[in-house]
Amino acid sequence: MSAIVLLSGGLDSAVNLKRADDDTGVALALTFDYGQRAAARENAAAAAMCRRMALPHCLVRLPWMASLRASALTNPAADLPPVTAQQLDQPRVTSGQTARAVWVPNRNGAFIAIAAAYAEALEADRVVVGFNAEEAATFADNSPEFVAATNRALQYSTRSRVQVVSYTQHLQKVDIVRLGREIGAPIDLVWSCYQGGEEHCGQCESCARLERALRAAGAWDWFWRQRR
Numbered sequence: 001m002s003a004i005v006l007l008s009g010g011l012d013s014a015v016n017l018k019r020a021d022d023d024t025g026v027a028l029a030l031t032f033d034y035g036q037r038a039a040a041r042e043n044a045a046a047a048a049m050c051r052r053m054a055l056p057h058c059l060v061r062l063p064w065m066a067s068l069r070a071s072a073l074t075n076p077a078a079d080l081p082p083v084t085a086q087q088l089d090q091p092r093v094t095s096g097q098t099a100r101a102v103w104v105p106n107r108n109g110a111f112i113a114i115a116a117a118y119a120e121a122l123e124a125d126r127v128v129v130g131f132n133a134e135e136a137a138t139f140a141d142n143s144p145e146f147v148a149a150t151n152r153a154l155q156y157s158t159r160s161r162v163q164v165v166s167y168t169q170h171l172q173k174v175d176i177v178r179l180g181r182e183i184g185a186p187i188d189l190v191w192s193c194y195q196g197g198e199e200h201c202g203q204c205e206s207c208a209r210l211e212r213a214l215r216a217a218g219a220w221d222w223f224w225r226q227r228r
Contacts, residue, residue, distance in 0.1 A: 030118065
């Protein structure tokens with residue numbers, strides 16, 4: 001058994017990369033450039049993780065997805081709503097304002113379909129994704145129901161019956177930080193910001209979730225010391 005890992009360079013995918021490598025081995029880590037603001041930073045983070053772990057890494061460019069301009073992530077003229085840690089548990093903000101702004105049409109569906117093709121070609125039996133319980137409450141394509149439905153479809157669309165696996169599917173972000181430190185995942189290298197600046201912006205929802213998780217896990221100071 002081996003895995004194709006969807007590696008965005010963020011916290012969840014970093015921890016899943018290490019778990020997959022420990023569990024089955026990694027045939028290939030895939031990072032997607034779909035015109036998102038943070039594409040260069042995400043790819044750099046993902047590539048650094050794979051170099052550290054001596055794993056093969058591939059950047060897949062999807063210019064057609066960028067051309068849709070249907071999301072604030074891919075449309076630089078659109079506003080990214082700022083979110084505070086206190087607002088993360090307010091569905092009016094996360095499910096309403098933020099989710100609507102950053103939703104990329106069928107992004108995870110497209111990523112998994114491409115990764116499943118790589119898996120079948122490379123004789124890997126699974127596609128490992130970085131989902132979590134926290135964001136599944138906001139984004140349906142992070143949910144266990146989505147994974148189950150996708151796995152049913154893959155029974156027909158792949159001859160080898162590739163399956164989607166997420167080692168963090170039922171975990172909150174703070175638990176993912178704790179797990180990552182326990183297993184030695186390269187979480188010090190993550191890029192979890194929606195923006196693509198020199199540093200994390202500290203204002204977007206992704207930054208807010210990372211900060212809350214790191215602080216709750218007692219890892220905030222450790223994280224920034226590792227990045228110096």
